Amino acid sequence: MHEPRLRPRLPGPRRHPGPPHRRGPQAGVGPTPVPAHAREPEQAPGARGGPPPRPCGFHPARSGHSFLPPPPAPGPPPGGPPQDPAERARAICLRLLTGSPRTRKQLADALRKREIPDEVAEEVLSRFEDVGLIDDAAFAGAWVESRHHGRGLARRALARELRTKGVEPTLIQEAVEQLDSEREEATARELVDRKLRATRGLDRDRRLRRLAGMLARKGYPEGMALRVVRQALEAEGEDTDGLDESF
Template identity: 60%
Template sequence: MSGWPQARDRSGPGGRRGRRSGPSPDPDGPDVAPGSTSDGDDPGDPEQVARSICLRALTGAPKTRQQLADLLAKRDVPEDAAERVLDRFGEVGLIDDAAFARAWVTSRQAGRGLARRALKAELRAKGVDGEVAEEAVALVDDEDEWAAARRLVERRLPGMRRLDRATAERRLVGMLARKGYGSGLAGWVVREALDQEWSDEDEAPAGHDQQGLDAWLP
């Protein structure tokens, strides 16, 4: 007698094998029931699809209305269905561009030292209305920008000691410009820092008085 296990007889009446009811799943993909998508959205209900997409997107981090609208368009959700869902999300507070903008400004100004000009540009790129962006950026005042610029320069200054003063000044001013600072404020902060670093009086620039500081203030 063979030691191999005997195969189970799966044949039905008349010796024919029984057939599983319903369509066979795609062997190369998930077993998805007809009329549904792999993530559970009903393709016949665009608003349900839009709601599911938005909720998943908002799980990771807050989004602006424009970011969600772009995502829905990319997923081929009809525009009218997308508008209705986005309106509803706004009504219940799941979309709040003003709150998003305030949080963005606070985080990016403290963490990256960005100036108001750069912050405003980032908010506009995310679809925040110009007036809403202006209100959020107003949370940063002149003293905040001054302090942030000085911190940025102080962090970079040790790496500039091997350079001559002119090269160090050019690079530091360029760094601040990329952060959104105007040339007046950037130049003042950099020269002040370099004056402390390079103590040679012959290199110290003249004109460091309140009048120079006022040049970049509105």
Template identity: 85%
Template sequence: MSRSVTRRTEWPGHESPARSAGQGLGDSPDSSRAEKELSPQDPAERARAICLRLLTGTPRTRKQLRDALHKRDIPDEVADEVLSRFEDVGLIDDGAFADAWVESRHHGRGLARRALARELRTKGVDSALIDEAVGQLDPDQEEATARELVARRLRSTRGLERDRRLRRLAGMLARKGYPEGMALRVVREALEQEGEDVEDLGDHY
């Protein structure tokens, strides 16, 4: 993931971008006062101030910002003009946002490409940018992360029947977006290494 590596520091400590992206979209006393000081006859100035405040310390997509402007009754044509200007000067970059999101959420939460793509769609990122960002996640790296997730959860399943262990561990991977075939194979191999007989477990999944 060559492009995203340089942007990992955008979310220090791999803080959940989902939580960060949700912060600042609501009103606070300071932000409300600042917005009221701007002339209501100058929606462009209000729009710029809102965007700059929301972008401080936290990357956001164009859609997130447009939704925030709409919530504050900024006319659509004014919002589009301001957002386009922000894109021109690099203050909004959905491609960089997608790269950083994939890097942070994969390493921080162990999410696979399918789950990452789903999350980026909810942020309004263009499909082509999503494909490019998740495509930089190397399949070998994705599988290695799946193995790490299983290894961390393996001990907590000891004492359960073997088919329940398989379902629980494979289900955990499926919820994080890993393909069923990969999930089954990784779990079966982990159980085999532990000495569990898993010859027929695939029939129970």
């Protein structure tokens, strides 16, 4: 009878028996707790990248490091005003003309106030005149039409306003000649009719002075103002005999 032959055991890595499998937690048994200073920083779910973990006790201000971005390089801020005087002058004039028409003198005063050199300002303003962006004659004509229709100003007051805006005398004369005496007197009658009711209850002389003074402030000649006011008072039944010829 033959005995069974045993297979020889081949050498190999030893297997260390692990802890017995247990169900549920058991007091006194479990992984060794990790100290707080040695734990890895947790990252938000779905976050990519992020700053590297700081070593324990690291402080940027104390260590001389900073995570702030470096200061910008010196120079004009992006989108700021141009540094070239001619470019600045053009930008200033275009901005002012966008709001409303201006005379050459008004633009020159604005450039001088912003310290644009005179020779640069003259060159830019002349160029604007060449292309029609500055037109003092058209400005004066539009000013006369608008101010006479909207405020009831007469030729004398309109000429005074245009002088303050730097319009040349010849251009002022041409502009105010758009208003003839008949149109001026018709506007004066409209102004008196609007104010006449507010003067009712006053004596005749006070009404005359108030209405004629209103026309004088708007630039109407004294003779025209007195004639228009007297006719308006007569139409209301006032006795105008013996009224002063001046006020």
